[in-house]
Amino acid sequence: MALTFAAKENIVAEIAEVAKSAYSAIGAEYRGLTVAQMTDLRVQARQAGVYIRVIKNTLAKRALADTEFACMADELSGPLLLAFGREDPGSAARVMETFAKTHDQFQVRMIALSGQLLPPSELAKVAKMPTYDEAVSMLMSVMKAPVQQLTTTLNELPSKLVRTLAAVRDAKEAA
Numbered sequence: 001m002a003l004t005f006a007a008k009e010n011i012v013a014e015i016a017e018v019a020k021s022a023y024s025a026i027g028a029e030y031r032g033l034t035v036a037q038m039t040d041l042r043v044q045a046r047q048a049g050v051y052i053r054v055i056k057n058t059l060a061k062r063a064l065a066d067t068e069f070a071c072m073a074d075e076l077s078g079p080l081l082l083a084f085g086r087e088d089p090g091s092a093a094r095v096m097e098t099f100a101k102t103h104d105q106f107q108v109r110m111i112a113l114s115g116q117l118l119p120p121s122e123l124a125k126v127a128k129m130p131t132y133d134e135a136v137s138m139l140m141s142v143m144k145a146p147v148q149q150l151t152t153t154l155n156e157l158p159s160k161l162v163r164t165l166a167a168v169r170d171a172k173e174a175a
Helices: 005-021 035-048 057-064 070-075 091-102 120-127 132-174
Strands: 024-029 050-054 080-085 107-113 116-118
Touching: 005 050, 005 057, 005 080, 024 070, 024 091, 035 050, 035 091, 050 091, 057 070, 057 080, 070 107, 070 116, 080 091, 091 107, 091 120, 107 120, 116 120
Parallel strands: none
Antiparallel strands: 024 080, 024 107, 050 080, 107 116
């Protein structure tokens, strides 16, 4: 069934809105997957906060034109699904990497991150990027380290004094 002009406009607007708030985008070829496998992918994506959409390439080019994912426009060819990571930059890559390990027909063709187009070989690196909570935790541990080192150093002075006095006391008692 052919899409009407209004339906196409709605799809382009929806994809453009998602792309403006997304951290990363992945284009993958899904040829050869069954409906059940695609449904499984959509369920995994929904649980991870990833937006997945199969869209015509011409509509995708229009939707991505004014976003940081415009770099994907030249690579849009053939049957592709677009996945947008809305939780963190690595969320879409984690879902796609996990799914690709168990489905040989599923091929990631492009990755867009911060306005740059990355080759598919970078999927594992992008998937290992920390989530928001992990990044905050790492930042807090880095900020905490100097303070902890200072308190340890300041605490060492009285401890050393007490050990020295205890050693002097033990030496006097032994003599």
